[in-house]
Structures are given as structure tokens and as C-alpha cells.
Amino acid sequence: MSPLRADLEIVANWVEEGQRVLDLGCGDGLLLRHLFEQRRATGYGLEIDPEGISQSIANGINVIESDLDKGLADFEDDAFDQVIMTQTLQAVQRPDQLLSEMMRVGRTGIVTFPNFAHYRLRWHIAVRGRMPMSEALSYAWYETPNIHFCTIRDFEALCEALGIHIIERRVLSHDLKRPLIGGFMPNLFGEIALYRICRA
Numbered sequence: 001m002s003p004l005r006a007d008l009e010i011v012a013n014w015v016e017e018g019q020r021v022l023d024l025g026c027g028d029g030l031l032l033r034h035l036f037e038q039r040r041a042t043g044y045g046l047e048i049d050p051e052g053i054s055q056s057i058a059n060g061i062n063v064i065e066s067d068l069d070k071g072l073a074d075f076e077d078d079a080f081d082q083v084i085m086t087q088t089l090q091a092v093q094r095p096d097q098l099l100s101e102m103m104r105v106g107r108t109g110i111v112t113f114p115n116f117a118h119y120r121l122r123w124h125i126a127v128r129g130r131m132p133m134s135e136a137l138s139y140a141w142y143e144t145p146n147i148h149f150c151t152i153r154d155f156e157a158l159c160e161a162l163g164i165h166i167i168e169r170r171v172l173s174h175d176l177k178r179p180l181i182g183g184f185m186p187n188l189f190g191e192i193a194l195y196r197i198c199r200a
Helices: 006-013 030-038 050-058 095-105 119-128 152-162
Strands: 020-024 042-047 063-065 080-086 106-114 164-172 192-199
Touching: 006 030, 006 080, 006 106, 006 164, 006 192, 020 030, 020 095, 030 042, 042 050, 050 063, 080 095, 095 106, 095 152, 095 192, 152 164, 152 192
Parallel strands: 020 042, 020 080, 042 063, 080 106
Antiparallel strands: 106 192, 164 192
């Protein structure tokens, strides 16, 4: 099995041995497969893209075809120890509702997303006057699946409004390394944000 990306490695390290996991927008299922094999986790992936579903099945993942914009009504309260959503928050219609649903069905959650307040993106708009593209945001404005341009400050304010406690935050640069001064000014220097959250 190929090694996980650095951001997914951090996510995997936040999952404890034997936890019940729900992965929202699981894509090819490689993260879940890693968790099943290395952490003895159990659980499911939710995915809407047919190619992602096929890849997840090929990777031995229990995957359910599901539209996250319709919520998680099929799952009971506290059905999972950990609900994971990597690089998906910015692509759903109502991130606030999905975060609330995550906290309903899981004891804790992990959320990662591209930070749209990163200095390179600010520079791109200020100097070029065009919507930015970067390694972390590789789509042109007219084809991007991102519909909510979220920043680290936006996310933390939303968590506060929803009564969600932030356990831990990490930020990474576009090459998935820790920026030298990312801890000092994460909203400016972090390109990818990673959070562990729970109900307050």
C-alpha cells in the first residue's frame, strides 16, 4: 500500500486504536484502509463520486453512496468515536449544518480544509486581480468544487458559534510541511488547516 500524504498521516495519528470511524467524502478509501490495517479501526466511508466509490470498493472499504448535503440522518447519535472530513468542508452547501451533524453522530471529529486567507492567495488577488490557483487549490474558478471560501478564522468562529470545542489545530504549507512561522500567524501562513474537534 502506498504511503499516506503528510496531512492524512496527521489525521491517522489522531485516530486511536479500535475506534469506530465514519469518513465523509472518503474518496479512494486509502485513509480508511490505512486506519483499518494500522489502527484496527472499523467503520464506513461516505462518497458521492462513482469513481471514488469504485476505488474504495477496490481498496476493501465499506462505502455508502451518499450526498453529504442531505445530512447524516441515517446514523444514530454517538454512532462513531471519530467522524473525519478531509478537504470536503468547503465543497458542501451548508458547512455549519454538516459540522453539527458530525458532532451529533460522533464523539469527536477531524476536519481539514484549504485556508483561503493564505498570503499567496491574498497576493494573487491583490497583484493579479484574478482568482488564485495553487498546489492546494488547483482548480480554475469556473470548475472548482469549492463553493465556500473558508479561512482559519472563519472556521474557528463557526466552531464557537456552534458550541464546538477545538482540541487541536495544525497548519501545513502547500508541500504538506509545517511552515516555520505557521504557529505564530496560522491564518496568513497556513495553506492547509487540520482540526480535532468535539462538543463543548
